[in-house]
Amino acid sequence: MSMYIRVKRNKTTYFIQCDPTEKILGIKQKLNVLIDQPVNDQQLILFATGEVLEDSKSLAEQKVENDTIVALTLRKDGNEFEEVNIEQLNDFYQSRDTDAGNW
Amino acid sequence: MRKEDTVKLISAEGFEFVIDKEAAMVSQTIRNMLTSPGGFSETEHREVTFPEISTTILEKICQYFYWSLQYANGKETEFPIEPELTLELMMAANYLHT
Numbered sequence: 722m723s724m725y726i727r728v729k730r731n732k733t734t735y736f737i738q739c740d741p742t743e744k745i746l747g748i749k750q751k752l753n754v755l756i757d758q759p760v761n762d763q764q765l766i767l768f769a770t771g772e773v774l775e776d777s778k779s780l781a782e783q784k785v786e787n788d789t790i791v792a793l794t795l796r797k798d799g800n801e802f803e804e805v806n807i808e809q810l811n812d813f814y815q816s817r818d819t820d821a822g823n824w
Numbered sequence: 825m826r827k828e829d830t831v832k833l834i835s836a837e838g839f840e841f842v843i844d845k846e847a848a849m850v851s852q853t854i855r856n857m858l859t860s861p862g863g864f865s866e867t868e869h870r871e872v873t874f875p876e877i878s879t880t881i882l883e884k885i886c887q888y889f890y891w892s893l894q895y896a897n898g899k900e901t902e903f904p905i906e907p908e909l910t911l912e913l914m915m916a917a918n919y920l921h922t
Contacts, residue, residue, distance in 0.1 A: 733842065755827055810839070
């Protein structure tokens with residue numbers, strides 16, 4: 722394994738092993754195995770910039786590096802893709818203060 | 825890539841991390857859960873819940889698993905740890921035998 726990316730949607734993160742020369746389509750095929758969603762119903766978006774990643778381009782070409790966060794959106798019943806939705810744990814520090822026994 | 829080769833780790837807040845079994849096995853504790861014959865239900869469902877590990881720490885741990893695999897393959901990078909996470913991370917690592 723040369724690298725991995727973190728694909729996130731809602732409360733789930735998929736760690737996907739990959740290679741810099743691998744095409745985005747290849748990543749979607751791997752995701753298909755995990756989530757049973759056809760490649761055409763997946764959209765991958767570079768989380769830092771909001772850029773939609775293109776199937777035919779490689780990870781390196783689109784500056785997707787090791788440990789990069791990529792957002793996954795799925796096609797809704799209509800034809801549109803859903804909005805990016807990644808749940809974050811914003812109250813982490815706060816909750817830790819009030820509940821010191823929890824790690 | 826096969827679904828059977830992945831495991832799902834669930835944090836205290838219910839966030840899920842789907843990682844390669846190979847990566848999860850970096851932890852001796854998880855390795856035992858996944859490989860011991862007929863003991864843990866985790867073996868069958870490939871799902872482990874950690875009610876005492878927060879999401880932030882669990883994600884860091886998953887990143888560490890992959891870093892560890894890369895390092896074993898000769899890549900020499902440092903593993904970054906934010907100072908404020910150190911204590912919790914050590915406690916979790918101790919529990920996970922990592």
